[in-house]
Amino acid sequence: MSTTAPPTPAPAPGSAPVAIPVRHxxxxxxxxxxxxxxxxxxxxxxxxxxxxxxTLDYVTNERxxxxxxxxxxISVLAQLVGILLGVVAxxxxxxxNPVTSGVAWLYIWFFRGTPVLVQLLVWYNLSLVFPxxxxxxxxxxxxxxxxxxxxxxxxGLGINEGAYMAEIVxxxxxxxxxxxxxxxxxxxxxxxxxxxxxxxxxxMRVIIPPTxxxxxxxxxxxSLAYAVQYSELLLSAVGIYSANLLVIELLFTVSIWYLxxxxxxxxxQYFLERRxxxxxxxxxxxxxxxxxxxxTNLTPGRTR
Amino acid sequence: xxxxxxxxSATDQLMVEARGVRKHYGQLExxxxxxxxxxxxxxxxxxxxxxxxxxxxLRCINHLERLDGGTLRVNGHLVGFREHEGRLYELREKxxxxxxLDIGMVFQRFNLxxxxxxxxxxxEAPVQVHREKPAAARERAMSLLERVGLADKSxxxxxxxxxxxxxxxxxxxxxxxxxxxxxxxxxxSALDPELVGEVLDVxxxxxxxxxxxxxxxxxxxFAREVAxxxxxxxxxxxxxxxxxxxxxxxxxxxxxxxFLGKVL
Numbered sequence: 079m080s081t082t083a084p085p086t087p088a089p090a091p092g093s094a095p096v097a098i099p100v101r102h103x104x105x106x107x108x109x110x111x112x113x114x115x116x117x118x119x120x121x122x123x124x125x126x127x128x129x130x131x132x133t134l135d136y137v138t139n140e141r142x143x144x145x146x147x148x149x150x151x152i153s154v155l156a157q158l159v160g161i162l163l164g165v166v167a168x169x170x171x172x173x174x175n176p177v178t179s180g181v182a183w184l185y186i187w188f189f190r191g192t193p194v195l196v197q198l199l200v201w202y203n204l205s206l207v208f209p210x211x212x213x214x215x216x217x218x219x220x221x222x223x224x225x226x227x228x229x230x231x232x233x234g235l236g237i238n239e240g241a242y243m244a245e246i247v248x249x250x251x252x253x254x255x256x257x258x259x260x261x262x263x264x265x266x267x268x269x270x271x272x273x274x275x276x277x278x279x280x281x282m283r284v285i286i287p288p289t290x291x292x293x294x295x296x297x298x299x300x301s302l303a304y305a306v307q308y309s310e311l312l313l314s315a316v317g318i319y320s321a322n323l324l325v326i327e328l329l330f331t332v333s334i335w336y337l338x339x340x341x342x343x344x345x346x347q348y349f350l351e352r353r354x355x356x357x358x359x360x361x362x363x364x365x366x367x368x369x370x371x372x373x374t375n376l377t378p379g380r381t382r
Numbered sequence: 383x384x385x386x387x388x389x390x391s392a393t394d395q396l397m398v399e400a401r402g403v404r405k406h407y408g409q410l411e412x413x414x415x416x417x418x419x420x421x422x423x424x425x426x427x428x429x430x431x432x433x434x435x436x437x438x439x440l441r442c443i444n445h446l447e448r449l450d451g452g453t454l455r456v457n458g459h460l461v462g463f464r465e466h467e468g469r470l471y472e473l474r475e476k477x478x479x480x481x482x483l484d485i486g487m488v489f490q491r492f493n494l495x496x497x498x499x500x501x502x503x504x505x506e507a508p509v510q511v512h513r514e515k516p517a518a519a520r521e522r523a524m525s526l527l528e529r530v531g532l533a534d535k536s537x538x539x540x541x542x543x544x545x546x547x548x549x550x551x552x553x554x555x556x557x558x559x560x561x562x563x564x565x566x567x568x569x570x571s572a573l574d575p576e577l578v579g580e581v582l583d584v585x586x587x588x589x590x591x592x593x594x595x596x597x598x599x600x601x602x603x604f605a606r607e608v609a610x611x612x613x614x615x616x617x618x619x620x621x622x623x624x625x626x627x628x629x630x631x632x633x634x635x636x637x638x639x640x641f642l643g644k645v646l
Contacts, residue, residue: 264444
């Protein structure tokens with residue numbers, strides 16, 4: 079054989095045959111069809127009666143950017159409330175005390191079973207039921223003053239999220255080998271410490287991936303808070319387009335921001351998952367999710 | 383239990399004292415009245431066919447299983463229950479946790495905490511339960527790992543260790559609580575044959591140091607060599623017990639003979 083390597087040298091008689099992997103011609107055909115369809119779709123949209131220049135101009139609009147930060151703020155805070163409530167409700171669900179687990183069941187049943195938009199509106203209009211709130215004999219507040227759009231959005235989104243998180247955390251707790259609890263018991267660890275130090279850290283591996291999905295959902299679900307006048311992305315867009323009537327243009331603007339936010343946090347989720355699979359595999363995480371697989375495949379030394 | 387009246391002097395030297403211990407799962411009676419004593423410093427091996435109740439009995443000793451009848455005392459104290467006016471009241475989980483501090487346990491499947499290194503596994507209970515200073519606990523954990531021959535693996539996660547190494551870490555983890563009694567639940571049954579020896583060696587060392595041990599095992603060689611007493615259980619009862627030379631060498635009951643004929 080020469081050093082310049084001619085294309086596919088025929089095996090010399092008597093030498094071992096060269097193994098050639100399956101050729102996936104269908105993939106090339108598929109890729110061409112998909113690209114053609116996408117191109118046609120993009121072309122159709124570009125010919126539509128939409129002022130794309132405005133869409134792009136408004137991406138950096140001060141009001142839109144402020145709305146983006148508010149979306150981020152309410153999403154992070156509501157998700158934190160959700161995680162906290164979810165862990166508490168999940169631990170309560172596993173309790174041997176029927177009252178404790180019953181309360182948790184009722185909470186999950188109710189808040190998963192009713193639309194989050196309705197929940198948001200009920201929190202916002204809580205003064206219909208409780209005109210004032212306070213500590214008897216100490217202080218009272220007017221509910222309408224207290225229930226700002228921000229608080230209504232936080233309670234509505236956070237408490238709703240808690241019900242979903244509870245199921246995720248419960249599945250995580252259920253995934254931990256009962257032998258772990260036994261070993262902790264045998265060492266004299268109290269039930270609470272066993273949960274905090276032994277079970278929950280291991281449950282994290284199962285809890286983190288769906289929680290990332292929940293947060294990415296939350297980024298978009300938080301747009302419902304525009305119904306309670308919380309000035310997140312969507313309400314900012316509504317405020318602008320109700321004046322200049324660039325409705326679809328502005329909706330595309332906020333969609334760009336939502337895509338940016340969800341993309342950024344998908345990357346973050348990949349690294350979180352990798353961190354929490356520590357101690358289970360010898361090297362790289364095998365449950366990287368779609369993006370993780372992309373990142374893995376982009377690095378040299380890919381196997382497939 | 384009404385028939386339970388033992389002399390106080392006898393309890394002084396008894397580490398474990400079981401009287402008529404019963405346990406059932408639904409209709410199935412697993413333990414049909416076990417009477418058994420383990421003296422201070424004694425090594426007792428529980429042998430018998432699977433399903434004979436030996437593991438269940440072992441788990442009753444530190445109240446991982448709640449017994450349904452009879453009494454079980456460790457170091458003179460009822461396990462998992464409080465006696466009041468002739469009745470037994472089950473203790474709360476927190477109170478049981480405190481009782482277990484004197485009892486170390488080693489499991490068939492190791493049950494190391496996979497999210498912690500070997501060192502962290504050994505340090506966990508002393509720091510979390512005894513509130514030892516991390517520096518002191520770390521030093522002691524290192525010396526325990528050294529004792530089981532794994533000082534160089536202190537930073538390894540369980541997934542990176544062989545079964546034999548994991549089980550030795552598990553023994554070190556149990557010893558870190560300075561137990562007065564060690565329970566072993568088939569400690570070598572999940573190991574590849576060539577890894578059994580290293581675990582038995584550690585257990586031999588423990589026995590030589592005078593640790594009181596109750597070992598559920600299928601390793602007849604170990605039982606013959608290390609045990610002071612061998613107890614043969616079958617069908618939820620103690621069939622016979624005595625020095626290994628008698629029970630293993632010259633069994634009196636047909637069931638013992640038939641079992642030993644299969645495993646030896």
